[in-house]
Amino acid sequence: MSDERADSPAVTYGGYLQVDELLNLQKPRSEGPEHDEMLFIIIHQVYELWFKQLLHEFDRAVALLQQNDVVRAQHTLKRILTILKVLVAQLDILETMTPLEFLSFRSRLEAASGFQSDQFRQLEFLLGQKSRHAIERFGEGTRARTALERRWHELTLWDAFLHYLSREGYPVPEAHLHRDRTTPIQASAEIQQILTDVYRKDSRNSELCERFVDLDEGIQEWRYRHVKMVERTIGMKRGTGGSTGAQYLQATVGRPAFPDLWEIRGTL
Numbered sequence: 001m002s003d004e005r006a007d008s009p010a011v012t013y014g015g016y017l018q019v020d021e022l023l024n025l026q027k028p029r030s031e032g033p034e035h036d037e038m039l040f041i042i043i044h045q046v047y048e049l050w051f052k053q054l055l056h057e058f059d060r061a062v063a064l065l066q067q068n069d070v071v072r073a074q075h076t077l078k079r080i081l082t083i084l085k086v087l088v089a090q091l092d093i094l095e096t097m098t099p100l101e102f103l104s105f106r107s108r109l110e111a112a113s114g115f116q117s118d119q120f121r122q123l124e125f126l127l128g129q130k131s132r133h134a135i136e137r138f139g140e141g142t143r144a145r146t147a148l149e150r151r152w153h154e155l156t157l158w159d160a161f162l163h164y165l166s167r168e169g170y171p172v173p174e175a176h177l178h179r180d181r182t183t184p185i186q187a188s189a190e191i192q193q194i195l196t197d198v199y200r201k202d203s204r205n206s207e208l209c210e211r212f213v214d215l216d217e218g219i220q221e222w223r224y225r226h227v228k229m230v231e232r233t234i235g236m237k238r239g240t241g242g243s244t245g246a247q248y249l250q251a252t253v254g255r256p257a258f259p260d261l262w263e264i265r266g267t268l
């Protein structure tokens with residue numbers, strides 16, 4: 001053992017994971033406090049941790065695509081998809097909370113809402129669903145604003161994929177390779193033609209495309225399950241974040257991140 005290790009205290013489970021700090025982060029606001037508020041806090045905190053891990057993995061997936069390492073990029077996407085399944089499944093736990101149990105502390109949330117999750121917005125940005133409005137909700141110099149500003153300018157996963165396809169020899173038009181990354185990904189007949197060729201002739205890259213479809217479907221599945229949970233818990237009431245609630249959320253459900261991959265399926 002080196003001298004340095006002999007001097008420092010032994011690593012423990014609690015120390016390494018900062019368990020004391022972690023267990024001190026749940027601060028119910030209701031009187032009592034209401035029993036279900038603990039579940040509500042913990043589930044949101046767990047989501048935020050998984051969002052952090054997803055962002056970490058997405059950054060890796062983009063970097064691997066940029067290095068043309070498609071095998072490891074797919075492996076990373078597989079992990080992302082597995083986490084996404086856990087995220088969807090977790091909603092079952094929150095659905096054990098009845099409308100009255102939620103109402104027992106809902107007013108204490110004031111204007112707080114998942115709407116303000118910057119990590120969720122970062123995930124949307126990575127998928128090409130960027131919005132200035134989402135950035136401007138956060139004060140200058142905050143962690144959230146800095147992270148979103150960075151991702152505003154960064155490549156989206158789709159852009160990294162198009163660049164990769166171009167390096168693989170597919171004729172991706174320059175306009176797509178150098179498109180304004182801050183704008184939404186629009187369906188394109190030229191890209192659809194390329195993807196059709198990939199599906200017909202290139203099994204390795206068509207498998208990669210399938211993982212993108214899994215991802216898009218997984219996000220839509222989360223959105224669908226979240227809105228159903230919202231409907232069964234608060235009906236058509238407005239959200240604490242100020243939106244029309246379920247009505248607003250329903251409009252986000254069928255919006256694909258990668259429209260071209262859906263468009264081609266009817267003609268393959």
Ligand code: HEM
Nearest residue numbers: 047113114115117120230233239240241242243245246252
């Ligand atoms: C009883 C449980 C929940 C209710 C009633 C609920 C309700 C809502 C409502 C009404 C909105 C629309 C924005 C607003 O006006 O507030 C919203 C947005 C959102 N919620 Fe929840 N939510 C719940 C649980 C969760 C959980 C566990 C998460 C996990 C992080 C979450 C994440 C989000 C996100 C990311 C948005 C923004 C979605 C978007 O803008 O597309 N929510 N929620």
